[in-house]
Amino acid sequence: MASPDGSPTAAVPTISVIAKELGVSRSTVSRAFTRPDLLKPETVEKVLAKAQTLGYVPNKVARALSTGQNGVIALIVPDIANPFFPPLIRAAQVDADRQDFCVLLGDSAENPAQESRLITRFTPQVDGLVLAASRLDDAALAEHARRRPVVLINRDVPGMPRVLTDSHTGFMQAIAHLAELGHEHLAYVGGPPGAWSDHQRRRGIAAARTDHGMTLTTFQAEPATYDGGKATVEAILASGATAVLAYDDVVAHGVLAGLTEHGVRVPEDMSVVGCDDVFAATTYPPLTTISLRCAEAGEIAVSVLLDLVAGRSVGDVRHSLDSHLIVRATTGPAPRA
Amino acid sequence: MASPDGSPTAAVPTISVIAKELGVSRSTVSRAFTRPDLLKPETVEKVLAKAQTLGYVPNKVARALSTGQNGVIALIVPDIANPFFPPLIRAAQVDADRQDFCVLLGDSAENPAQESRLITRFTPQVDGLVLAASRLDDAALAEHARRRPVVLINRDVPGMPRVLTDSHTGFMQAIAHLAELGHEHLAYVGGPPGAWSDHQRRRGIAAARTDHGMTLTTFQAEPATYDGGKATVEAILASGATAVLAYDDVVAHGVLAGLTEHGVRVPEDMSVVGCDDVFAATTYPPLTTISLRCAEAGEIAVSVLLDLVAGRSVGDVRHSLDSHLIVRATTGPAPRA
DNA sequence: CATTGTCATGCAACCGGTTGCACATCAAGG
DNA sequence: CCTTGATGTGCAACCGGTTGCATGACAATG
Incomplete structure (x- = not known):
C-alpha cells in the first residue's frame, strides 16, 4: 500500500521471491530467463507464469554486475526539439526495446x-552509444570509442x-525538378557551418546545378532556425x-514566412524546397521537400550498435x-521575368 | 589496452585491488569515498592517492545494486514524435542532468x-518515473506508484x-477573442477520447462559449492527427x-489543409485556433494558438520527482x-453571413 | 543387475560495492 | 587500576542476479 505522501512501500519482486513461492532454487528461476533450454519445459512455464502474476522483471542492474552487460545504450543528439530528431529517437528506442x-x-x-x-x-553504465550529428572532433570521437562501441x-x-x-539524390532530383519548371537562378540557404549535413548539401547542390547550367547563390541561416531562415529573405x-533550397524544413518555413511578409507569393513568384520531410504530415502548407529516412537511420544505428555489442559485427x-x-505545394513554374 | 578491432579490454581497478595493495580491508577503501569522516585523515589520503595512481573510479552499477540508488529516472511518453513532447523531454533531460x-x-x-x-x-533500474499523458487507468497507475515514486x-x-x-485560461481567452471578432458559431475538433487534455478542453470550451452565448458543435479527429483533422473539414x-478550435496544433494544421482544399480562405472565411504552441516558431503560416508551458511541465515534473526520490517532498x-x-494570423473577423 | 550417461536442479561463489555490528586501542574519569 | 567512551578498522552479510560444479533420479546399455 502506498503511504500518504506517495512514497513507495511495495517491494519490486526478485528471483528470490519467485523461488520461495515456487519452492525452487534461485538458480532455477534465473535459468528460466537466461537458459530455459537447461530446464524442464514445464518448470520454465511455471516460473514464467509466476513471474507474470507477480510482475517480475529481471533487474538489469544486478545482471549487469555479474555479466558486465548493462542492457542499456545511450543516444545523444544535439537538440531533442529539432524536428529532425524525434522520429529518429523514437525509432531507436523502439528498435532497442525490441532487442x-x-x-x-x-x-x-x-x-x-x-x-x-x-x-x-553515460559510458560506465551503457553497453554502447549512438551519437547523432556529433559536434566533437574526430580525435575526441575515437577516444570515446575506445571505451565502448560507438555508432x-x-x-x-x-x-x-x-x-x-x-x-x-534528393537534391539532384530537386534541381532537375526546378530546371524542368524553368528556373535558372537558385539560392541555397545553408545551415550550421561545421555540420556534415550542411557540407554534403552544399557539395551536392553545387554539382547538380552545373549539370543544368543554373546560377547558384549561397546564403547562411544564422542561426539555422526559423528566424535565421526568415532573416535571409531580403x-x-x-x-x-x-x-x-533550404538547409532543412525549419529554415524553409522561415523563408516562407519572410517571403510572405515581403508580399512574395509561393509558389507563383518563388519556389521553396525544404529538406528532411519532418513537417509534411503535420503542417500546412504542404512543403515540397527532400525525404531523408531519418527514422530508418536511428533504427539502423541501433541495429549496428547492438551487433557490435554482441560481437556479431565485422568490418567497416x-x-x-x-x-x-x-x-x-511550394514549387511551381519559374515566373516570367 | 584496446584490442585491434577497437573493442575495449582494459581491466578496471576495483576496491579489492586497492585494498590488497594497501593491506587494508575493502570496507576501508569504500569508506574513503563514501564516509571519509569515519576514517583517520591519513588513511583517507593514502587510499585516495592509491586510487589516483591506479585510475580507480567507483563502479556506479555496483553501488546502485547495494544502495538502491541508481541515479536514473524514466520518462515515458505516448509518442516521442508528437511535437508536444520533444520540448518537454528536453527540459526533463536537462533538468535531470543538472541534478x-x-x-x-x-x-x-x-x-x-x-x-x-x-x-x-524500467522500474528495477530507476529511482522514479515521470509518466506523460499516461493512457493507464487510475488503478494501474496506483499499482506502479507503489513500487517507485511516480509523477x-x-x-x-x-x-x-x-x-x-x-x-x-487559454481557451477562455480564445473564445473571448472570437466573440469580439463577431463569431457566433464555434466548432471544436476533439482529440484522443480517453485523454485528460481532451476532457479538459471540452469542458473549458463548453463553459466559456455559454458565457458568450455562442453555439458549439463538436467533432472528433479520428485519429487525432493532421489527416484526422483534415477529414473533419466537410x-x-x-x-x-x-x-x-482544434485539439492541438497538428490537428489545426490538418484543418487548415482541408479548408484550403475546399477553397475556404483563412482567416477571411474561417478562423482557426490551435493549441500547444509547438509550431509557432518553426512553421508558416503563423497559427493563432494557445500556449501551454509544456517544457516547464517537464522541468517541474522532474524537480518534484527528484524531491520525492530524495525524500524531500511532502503533501499532495x-x-x-x-x-x-x-x-x-489564422483568426479574423467573422464573415458576413 | 551393475554401470554409464543424460537431464534437471541445487549449492555456493562471485560481480563490486555498502553497511551494521563487533572488536581493539587508547585517553580520560572515578 | 579499573571503567567508560570515543575512535578507527575489520568482518561478514547483503543488494539481485549468473554460473561452474556437484548431486540425484532415471533410462539406456552391456
Missing part, C-alpha cells in the same frame, strides 16, 4: 563540451561505424533567385541512406 | 499495454503528484461554424500551469 535494451537519452545543446560530458557520464549518425569518420542520411530577393560499416524529392 | 541524474526514455505508442510493459521493465504529467489522479498544462463546413502535489492565447 531488450533500454535507451538513455542525452541532449548536448549543440555543445561539444556538454556532449563530451554526457558521454563520459555515428550523420558524421562520416572513416574507421568508425556510421549511418548517413544522404541528401545527394538578400535572397536581391539575388534574383526564383527558387530557394558505412550505411548511406538515399533520399528522394517529394513534390508538394 | 546528476540520467533519463531513460520510453515510447508507449499510445498503447496502455506497452506503457505498462515499459514501466515494469504524472497531464493526468489528474488525486493522491498522486501531477503536473498539468491547463488549457482553460462536417465542419456543413455545421455553419465560422471558427474552429498538483501543479497547474496556466496558458494563454497567442493571436497570430
